[in-house]
Amino acid sequence: MTELEKIAYAKIYVDKLANGINPLTEQQLPDSDIINNVKISRCLFYVSAILGQVIEKEGRSQRNVKIVKAPFQLDYEARKGFAYSEVPISISEVTRRINELIQPEEMKKLNYKHVADWLIQAGFLTIVPRDDGKMVRKPTDNGMQLGITTEQRQGQEGIYTVVVYNKEAQQFILDNLDAVIEISQR
Incomplete structure (x- = not known):
């Protein structure tokens, strides 16, 4: 039996x-x-x-039962469906919009940290210490020329600074998504 x-x-x-x-x-x-x-x-x-x-x-x-998901990929046809924002948005929002273009039950999602890591390596972001010693991302001069800026926002714990990406910076990320994917798969 x-x-x-x-x-x-x-x-x-x-x-x-x-x-x-x-x-x-x-x-x-x-x-x-x-x-x-x-x-x-x-x-x-x-x-x-x-x-x-x-x-x-x-x-x-x-x-x-462990579901093995395929590594993140996004073909060029699917990239055309990206919903660009006319107002600057955060890197997590850019990544969320990219992940909307995949089948999440079949494929791993792209993590915003991989996009940020690529932007740091490419010289568009840098990491600097804040007054309290915490390390934060900040756009470089090249990043600002690209359309990466900062905004002050109000949160539960007061005012904070967030890095945001205008439409041109969003397009730049999509245009270089293959390089980001390469970093995400290391």
Whole structure:
């Protein structure tokens, strides 16, 4: 008997017990039997459902099923669908819009950090210390010429500075997406 057949056999027993039937004699158990307690019965129905899922997945429990996603890629045709913003947007918003163009259940998403890392390597962003010692990204002179700027925004903890990308900078990122993808796959 295979492991899957054993699981199917166990499910039959659990189903019978959940329905108040002795699986060995096929007789209905008295209402006073502990197996007919509502909590026990519900538990057995739950176990039966899990065993059913394992059988459907050919012996693998749901937790053991690991979906292997393809590395991020975006063909040139799909890139044409990018929703450019006329107002400057953050790198996380640029990346979110790029990720909208893929099938996320089949492919890994692009992380905004990979875009930022590429912009740092290419000389459009730099990392500088803030007054409190925290390291932050800031556009270089080349970055500002490209359309990367900073904005002051109000958050829960007060005013903060965010790096934003105008339409030309967004286009530049899309035009160089292959270089970003290369960094993301290292």
